[in-house]
Amino acid sequence: MNISILGSYTTQFGELWDQSLSDLCHEAVDGVLSDARIEAKQVEAVFVANKAAGNFENQHHLNALVSQFFSHFPPSMRIEGACASGALALLAAEYALLAGQYETVMVIGVEKMTDATSEETTHILSGAANNQNEWGSTFPALYGLVTQLHMKQFGTTRSQLSSVAVKNHHHALNNPKAQFHKEFTVEQISNSQLVADPLRILDCSPISDGAAAVILTTRAMTKKPCILGFGHGQDSLDLAHREVITTFAATQKAASQALEKAKVAIKQIQVAEVHDCFTIAEIMAIEDLGFFPKGSGGHATETGKTTIGGKVVINPSGGLKACGHPVGATGVKQLAYLSKTIENGEYSLGLTHNVGGSGATSVVHILGNKKL
């Protein structure tokens, strides 16, 4: 695979009342062009990731909205796959590059969520479930079911769930773009308000505004991080129709494909940005990706194996939990964040993991500082 990450940029994540959807896109486009040090006209195509601007802002046709920021109006398309929209847009861009259609493209992910009430947001996000077969479900409710089964089957504890949030809020202190710069204790997480039993408000990623962008190229680049492999897995949208509920088969499939393409073993990965939309989601991710045996993700987190100095650093950005989760931007932000840490020499091999809905869609990328 011969795709380099020429530039990356992430806006501030948070409640950005003074910035519109268009403002966020504009900032991300300008920022990534500046970081990549290329002229706008060198961007041959744009891939826009977004889940629900039509619901949140009554703004559809985002491909044209972003293309008009360029004087040459590059061809552009919008990709939606719930919370995995960002990584799916990356995949679409990568397929176009590998097919030889383009040499240099931009991928931008964006979501403007905080203009809606929390109830409206709950309703909009529940559109990621099967609205015919899962009437009455909410995103936290579906993950609440998964959590309960994981606790029953593997003995995962309340304090292990909380330790995920504690760690990610601690990591976010070092990320100036993160939505939250505040530490929490296990007790504070464990005693916060119930949302969907056993998940509490501080188990949940927040409602966020934000955008992120990367420029990918097949031009020869020796000093830029590379995409070494990617994988894409799907499973039943209905939780009830899955063979196993406490394992996300889509993640296992995506990880297996990505590692095989990259020709690396999971134990070589030093750092990962995984999809911690809820605390249980990170515990399942580190198990399903293969970092830890099934059922031991909670214990690994609680005993410090997933933070700096541990076996693998999980979510150094703060993850969705503390950096924020502007849904369409998340998958792009994961790649943007990790590529910068690799470019800066902090790590040499990393993994990103972006999930749609309650595990129906999963995309994994492996990136590194050289072609192996």
Add this chain to the structure above:
Amino acid sequence: MKPAQYWRANKEWSKWIGRKGRVIAATLVHVSSPELASITPYSYVIVDFGKEKHEFMGVDHEVLAIDDEVECVLRKCGTPTAQSLIPYGIKVRKL
């Protein structure tokens, strides 16, 4: 729920009403979408019917747990506005 969606959904009711199963996962929803906000907290469960599994809401204010035996019933499943249909659908109640 739009009238056409409601019409399509009600054709499935007879398939479910009276069926009995066992709860294999249950949560109590405290924060919902606006149309269900008036009935929170409500149970949301996965039920094993033997040959298939399905997700349902529990009947109002009944807290369901794993291993509860339940039966499918027809109940109001949301709060209508002055102009909308009164939404009914399948829920489960404890036996």
